[in-house]
Amino acid sequence: MPATLTPTRRGFLGASATTLSAAAVAMLAGAPQLARAYGGASADVNILNVALGLEHEAIGAYELGARSGLLTKPGLDVAVLFQSHHKAHRDALVATIEKMGGTAVKSRSLDDYAMALSAASLKTQADVLTLAARLELGATNAYLGVIPSFKEPALAKVAARLAADETMHWTALATTLGRSLPGNALTFGA
Amino acid sequence: MSEVRAIVLHRSRRSLLAALLAAAICEAGAADAGRGEQLYEARCGGCHSIDTDRVGPRHAGLLGRKAGSIEGFDYSPALRAAGFTWDGERLGRWLADPEALVPGQRMNVSVGHIADRADLIAYLARAGRSSAGKR
Numbered sequence: 001m002p003a004t005l006t007p008t009r010r011g012f013l014g015a016s017a018t019t020l021s022a023a024a025v026a027m028l029a030g031a032p033q034l035a036r037a038y039g040g041a042s043a044d045v046n047i048l049n050v051a052l053g054l055e056h057e058a059i060g061a062y063e064l065g066a067r068s069g070l071l072t073k074p075g076l077d078v079a080v081l082f083q084s085h086h087k088a089h090r091d092a093l094v095a096t097i098e099k100m101g102g103t104a105v106k107s108r109s110l111d112d113y114a115m116a117l118s119a120a121s122l123k124t125q126a127d128v129l130t131l132a133a134r135l136e137l138g139a140t141n142a143y144l145g146v147i148p149s150f151k152e153p154a155l156a157k158v159a160a161r162l163a164a165d166e167t168m169h170w171t172a173l174a175t176t177l178g179r180s181l182p183g184n185a186l187t188f189g190a
Numbered sequence: 191m192s193e194v195r196a197i198v199l200h201r202s203r204r205s206l207l208a209a210l211l212a213a214a215i216c217e218a219g220a221a222d223a224g225r226g227e228q229l230y231e232a233r234c235g236g237c238h239s240i241d242t243d244r245v246g247p248r249h250a251g252l253l254g255r256k257a258g259s260i261e262g263f264d265y266s267p268a269l270r271a272a273g274f275t276w277d278g279e280r281l282g283r284w285l286a287d288p289e290a291l292v293p294g295q296r297m298n299v300s301v302g303h304i305a306d307r308a309d310l311i312a313y314l315a316r317a318g319r320s321s322a323g324k325r
Contacts, residue, residue: 046266046296053245054236116242138236145233145299149289 040151045102047146052093052105054139058086060113061135065128075125078176082169089162133173140166144189226313229306240317251318252276268294282307
């Protein structure tokens, strides 16, 4: 059963990684073999670091949304929840990369993310949620897209689980924005 | 089959593949930049933007730019050393299989359908022109 979350703006801005280690543990539990060396491990670490970059950016995007003052309930609640998921993804990816002997990429500054995502152009709650939906859809397709490139099947499963979370985020955001869901099957990762 | 003959056949197949790809991409009338924009948003937008560097580098002015050359962007050593300039043919090969074009690259996402690649390239060509001078 998923943990019950009571999102608040304070929690949004100040959440620590303390409660997220369980996600990292859960993700790594199915892949004990990652601690050993294997051919292609370096390439897999590179893919994971790109994924980590996506998660850093998503955390920054939701942080910018919260600080904008544009989000009100229930939009704020959704953003708080989704940012916590991205923090869990971040922690799991960092743990995986380090377990494989790699060096995890660092987050950029919030100002960097604001510039990269053109945060100054966000004027309404719908703008913030639209940006979030765009990033979540892109992340879904990015995770689905890299699955065939992993040398280690356990990591392909990790990417699929991350993609599932991002798809859930996109679906919720699209619904909140009043958008239609895809009329056709198999639209993600095509 | 002799080793020399095998190598010649392998290279011939690669050349044929590249020629077919280039021919498909050069069918400018068939490429749909509007559809390419939608594909870009869905398939590339997780990491890339036209005008800003994100997880991936910006795409404004991509066609005609030397690979791995945006100052300050953290490219893979492999792409930084690639030594070629992006054109439609190279971009098509990159999108089809980035690791085959530049072993050691970090993108690892491919676009399977040739029509999708052609539409994406058409959009990137259009977007690169329209954003020229912004930076």
